[in-house]
Amino acid sequence: MTLEEIRSRLEAFVPGCHAEIVVNGSPSAQNSLLIDRQHGLQAAMYLRDHPELQLDFCSNVTAVDWPDREKAEKIKTKRIVDGVEKEVEETKKTTIPGYLEVVYHLFSIAKKEGPVVLRMHTANRTDEVTLQSLTPVWRSAEFQEREAFDLFGIVFEGHPDLRRILMWEGFTDHPMRKDYVPPPDDDLEILAVSEPGA
Amino acid sequence: MLGEGIVKGLAETARNFLGSFIEKDRLVTVQYPEERLPVVEAARMFPFLIYDGVDQEEGLRCVACQICEKECPPQCIHIEKSKDKKPDFIGKQQFYPAVFDIDVSVCMSCQICVEVCPFDAIRMDNEFELSTDDRFAGLLWPKEKLAMPNEHYLAIHPTEATEVEARRAEEKAQAEAKKASQPAAVAK
């Protein structure tokens, strides 16, 4: 089944679900399916139990941090400069608001097919970081979602045991975010200082 | 029958026990430090800098291009470029490292510095008896400690080193031929 078919079926059979195909420009051509955050669980359930898909194996769960970024697009416009119509490049800057993203790589052990890539976005990076947990659908997401919670700060609703996993309880930061700054340490200059010549 | 597997296992250990007195294969211990395993050519531990000739400063191949410093995954190389230049083996004027330190307490022996070096200046040594009780000075190797004569390179990585030698000789010959064909350019 192609990704396009999966998308249309999802939208047809999961009421209210909105899916979108994200095209991957690299040679791997692993396109993915962006699902809206309200219907993640239902969509996952559908994908797992669908007899033709049987995506019974959720291999990889990843979080990605997308901070606010400025996208510079070069737009070629035709404009009349000095009376001659010329193609002129203009850079148009748009600010894309940041969000946290979760990526699920699904495979089918029964059919030996895959991957089908699911993505979900949080609303932003600060206060609305909740997504539906897919652990009830695939147990394999349990530790990986905990990891995403720990290192990225994504809260998974419906996760049975959402605690920090790699860092200790009481640690307050989310170190895998792009804007994380580790606590200062005076060690790293030792190299330069203890030089015999210096 | 119960006990059969246990008896089989006992026979196996007995075989090994008795065998250890007879067969060399069964007693694999290499009694370091008196006996040593043969050192393989590819073995790598920490980098060293190669110099040609007898004088360290003079013959150091490194031109302080700092590629290795940039590519070093754990960032354990520290280079400061010289202000002046000196000629390299083909007579081209090059910078040289005023400071070249490797923090071997950080180095992960990955050999990436060797791979990226375009000047065959840095190679991996196979010395491993390096334990020390001096945490800082003992494990921060300056240029003076890192520099090793080319003969050392030839001794520990003979195959690779002879290839490098040949290539360098060729380059040198080419450079000299070029020099000979364009004497005016040099004179200028």
Next chain:
Amino acid sequence: MTQALPSEAEQDQVMEISMGPQHPSTHGVFRMDIRLDGERVLRLKPVIGYLHRNHEKIAEAASYLAAIPYTDRLDYLCSMTNNWGYALAVEKLAGLTVPERAEYIRVIVSELTRLQNHASVVGFLLQDMGASGTPLMYAFREREKVMDLFESLSGARMMCNYMRFGGVRVDCSAEWLSQAAKVVAGFNGFLDEFERLLTGNEILMARTQGVGVLPRELAINAGVTGPGLRASGVNYDLRKVDSYGVYGRFEFRVPLGEHGDVYDRYMMRVLEMRESLRILEQALRDIPSGPFMDPKARLRGLRPKVGEAYARIESPKGELGFYLISDGSPNPYRYRVRPPSLINLTVLEDMCLGQSIADVVVILGSIDIVLGEVDR
């Protein structure tokens, strides 16, 4: 085999113990918070992160090339397969091809890795069962032979840093191949010895049969991969499913278990070693000559197009995946390892409930985790 757990009222001897992070049989710095009734496990929560070395964060700050030596240190028993997984992901991302000779070398070294990993794992498992070192010693005796091969090929015993995207770092000599053939030829004898020592041993059978049963459905749902999955009877080996590299050309079988207990997981490893030997024999026989690097591949300053790729291989522990997102810069924007050890741990509690504490260490040993990979 989960027995009914006593109700709260009956739990008069409930004891909470925390095994680890320094414990002889947690295979490193791993902790289990266990609630016991006598010696029976009522609850078990793995606590990890004691070896969280920020592999992903470091790799995201470094170039594509610089991440390779770090992958060595993920699952530090199997640096070669880790290299391959990562190289495969970058090759997918950047659209590189691998010359045939390099593919064969990759198969050879990663099957050798599988041999030494499985041998050590079985040794460690027996160590956990209290065999005073002998199986582990025999396993390491053979492992050293593989280590010697790796060292003469790549220069280091454990941290090989051998593969590059687009091929391998150095070619292997004919001499090395014949040496490898010798090791492979000798390995069967070792396996026979190992099996005589262990497989029929009644104590081993009593300790492992029916212990830590992992049902088929749970295994699939929990994403268990590798020998653990196959011990539960699921025929899923990425070497067959994906046929990555040149695995499609070799004739080998995938052993399958029926009970999904520790004994099956032990036997899976023993049988897989035998199959690996078959692959090795074929690969060493058929290896073609030719280049060992893709001429298009650039090591320094690789800047793949914007996009992402997920690649996976069958590492000895299970499915090792690498997920890379490129934003066009020389560093990966997102670098993620799908660690088989971590995900196989998900079912640890399910397997241990109702078992005795002595079984816990055996079950853990049979999962085969390496903390470097669990915590990254």
Next chain:
Amino acid sequence: MSAPFIILAAVTLVGACAAMLLRGLVHCALALAVAFAGIGALYLNLGAQFLGLAQLLVYVGAIAVLIVFVVLLTRGGDSDSPPLSPAPRQFTGILVAGAIFAILAWAIFHSFAIHTPGMPAPQATIRQLGAALMESYALPLEVIGLMLTAALIGAVIVAMKEKQGTQ
């Protein structure tokens, strides 16, 4: 009274008193084991080898260990001492102890043995003991054996029921 007897008696008495007076239950049990051992040694000192060794084997090796085990299993081996029993109960205890002492003393003073001094101690070998048990006292032995077997089977049945209950 010989020196060994005095020492052994002292050890036994100290052990017995400690078993009553110490606060930690495990300590009490261990002190009791000392008292048992002392009694066993007294038997040995009197030349009753078999009895002395049996005392050691059964009381120290089995009963003391059993007590310790029971303490541990029921109370988790904590040294939190139970509050000393209130005075009335102490009083009853003293009363009971006194009564037992009186009866024993009466029995000993009226026993046949101490009124016939000079009788040589019978050389009771193990063979004789065995013969006595198997011949003249065969019936009592069998009865005891039967009772113990019944008790054992009863215990097994109780344990099995409990096990079924939990499953």
Next chain:
Amino acid sequence: MDQDLKTELSKHGIFATTFEELYNWGRKNSVWPLTFGLACCAIEMIATTMARYDLARFGAEVFRASPRQADLMIVSGTVTKKMAPQVVRLYNQMPEPKYVISMGACAISGGPFRDGYNVLKGIDRYIPVDVHIPGCPPRPEALIHAFMALQDKISAQHLTGESRPRHLKRDLPSEFQVPELGEHGLEPQQNDEVFRNPLKVLQG
């Protein structure tokens, strides 16, 4: 005792032993390591005890799992911040005299992972280390070499005088502060009683 006299005596078959030498001989030849592995180096440590290298030849195969019975702590691998308190605690539980070998780059300085947010930049920040072995990981022979270096160090120690070993100096602690897991990292970042930061030494 005078060394010359002693060699002279031993030539005549007389072995003179001072108490100091006996003591040092005993503890140097019976160094029992703690069963304690952290990361990659632990595998090489295990390999060292295995048949090929056989650390047992030195009488050091008695790996004790209980710190109470161990003499030597081989810090083999990356010490993360989450693990550091545990390592210090284990060290504190060991009876004197105790030794520490810091094996591999990570244990010495954090090694390749020192830029990580959860990695301790060297175990010597909290406990005193006797021997450092660089390498990532060091070869098994390197560990044996370090072990022999430790033995040499022990046998060279005098029991009196200023150079006497640490465990004989009453005023020096045998237990060290256990760092705590804070909100952002370890607190304190290092134990100044133990750690000699050259940066600070230079400055003052």
Next chain:
Amino acid sequence: MQPSDQVFVLLKHWLVGRSPAVMQPGVSILLTIVPILLIFPVLFAVTTVLERKGLGRIQNRYGPNRVGPYGILQPLADGLKSLTKEDIVPSSADRTVHFLAPLVLLAVAFLPYAVLPMGRNMVAVNLDSGVLFFFAIGAISELSVFMAGWSSRNKYSLLGAMRAVAQMISYEVPLLLSSIAVIMAAGSLSTVEIVEKQSGFSGIFPHWYVLTPWGFAGFILFMIAATAETNRSPFDLPEGESEIIAGYYIEYSGFKFALFFLGEYLGMFAISGLGITLFLGGWSAPLPFLTWVPSWIWFFGKLLGLIIGFIWVRGTLPRLRMDQLMNFAWKFMLPMALVVVVSAGAWRFLPQGVTRWLVSMVFIAAAYVLLARGVETRNKIAKRTYRFAE
């Protein structure tokens, strides 16, 4: 009799004879006790080296060989180190009991040697009920183990102690029962008498009880139970390193820990000595033409043989689980030991000849087959075959 055989006995008599009459009983006692107190700790030291080297050889390596020639000074170094090591008593521990436990263990470990005949006329005390004495003393060691585990106030040590005591009690039963078979056959509880009963020969075969069907089975049972009693692998659960770290002595350091080690090995020697006395004919020679070899050499030679057996088993087998261990004790060892007793009884009352061999053998073999099947079905162990996917 050869003078070399009685050399120690004569030496003792001579020394006692030379001492003043008043001191003679004291000297006699001293000369009996001191050698025991010296020989067995030395044997302990030798055994530790032997064990480490033997395990090494089993595992394709040398074992300790650098401390002194061939590593023989290794135990000396270990001893010195242990003596000078800091002695830590955990702050939460029960100090008195913690201190007493190793001492009790050690005292109890030395006592059984009193009744072991280590050669002709070489027994410290010839008790009528020597075997009973042995077991009575052995029973006390359980208490010391318990004391060590409980007083440390550590979960692992408590767990280890509970395991140890449960295991020792359970295996004491088959141990006793298999000894009873011998006692029945010999008709005596005296160790000296039991050995003397075995010291004759029929043809070239000695009258050792191990050479009868019931004796052979009894010996195997006895040694299995002895392994369990002394907490040796594969029954070393109380100190099962991979589960509960070091078991009941986890909190002991320095010399006290060494004492535990010593006590454990002394227990192993003692129980091996009893096994030799009961089944292997004690100090008697195995073949008639070897009787010229001094009797004590035979005893210690056999002891060494059994120690090597212990090491061999330790080098080979993994450890059992606690419930399996208990099941094995009660559901295999105990019935088997009972059958051995019955078989020994039959042996005694049947006339000499082929019949009693046959009857005895059939008894043992039938019981073994049945009970072994029981063990296999209960533990659900079976050889398996595997399928492959192409």
